[in-house]
Amino acid sequence: PAPWLRAEGFAVTRQPPAPRFPLGSTRGFCHPAGTWLLYLPCSWSIGLAAEPGCLPDWQMLSLFGVGAVLMRGAGCTINDMWDRDYDRKVARTASRPLAAGEISTLQSFVFLGGQLSLALCVLLCLNYYSIVLGAASLSLVITYPLMKRITYWPQLVLGLTFNWGALLGWSAIKGSCDWSVCLPLYLAGVAWTLVYDTIYAHQDKRDDVVIGVKSTALQFKENTKQWLSGFSLAMLLSLCVAGMNCSQTFPYYSSVAAVGAHLAHQIYTLDIDKPEDCWKKFASNRTVGVVLFTGIVLGNL
Secondary structure (H helix, E strand, C coil): CCCCCEEECCEEECCCCCCCCCCCCCCCCCCHHHHHHHHHHHHHHHHHHCCCCCCCCHHHHHHHHHHHHHHHHHHHHHHHHHHHHHHCCCCCCCCCHHHHCCCCHHHHHHHHHHHHHHHHHHHCCCCHHHHHHHHCCHHHHHHHHHHHHHCCCHHHHHHHHHCCHHHHHHHHHHCCCCHHHHHHHHHHHHHHHHHHHHHHHHHHHHHHHHHCCCCHHHHHHHHHHHHHHHHHHHHHHHHHHHHHHCCCCHHHHHHHHHHHHHHHHHHHHCCCCCHHHHHHHHHCHHHHHHHHHHHHHHHHC
């Protein structure tokens, strides 16, 4: 039978679907949780770069927000293009349009070109240093989806990719990076990503074993909570170093303590064998980022 014959309720439709363009049907704009996790390190950096007694530059926050939506969308499109054969074999991802054959690779390339073109327009609004720094992240964006084929640490590469905004936000405000602040902030973000994306990876670990995809979830196995605790400690220490190097005050360190408490509760109550709990814990990390941003803003006033 034709591939478009499908049950709808108790009837069967024999009408082929209208042609679909990727916009709105790929994961091009993804779940908002991922966009927040990409955006928040940018907001931290912009907040820390604000002059003492001043609020963060709202125009720059807005610009980076648009950039985060576009680059998260582009990253999802690239990921789906690389992983379409794998996605067909995983229950949670089999319905993605590329994996399901609902759109073509050519359509995805066209859509990706549009996303990257718009993201470039955002990048060109920044200073020259930031343009070069931002462009340097593209190689990570493109190659990250391949890492799960060759290493059990793809979450580390995702961390290096997702937290580039911790460098870019500061340079967009100041004209260049102060590495005594930007580097520990970046490392804090990388450690944070290792926490939440390891939790995320536990959702698919059974399918991953079957199809040969690697992840920190498979690497850590039953020792996951110990590793997550170590990454959380590294994040908190790095945040303290970044704060000390830019003269942050009590509200900042209070927010760091609140982040630590949130992560401790997250790890303690995590059930790595329940996908729904893994998703709940993963999505709750937006709260971690917002709490830290609030502390940065208040600590700068």
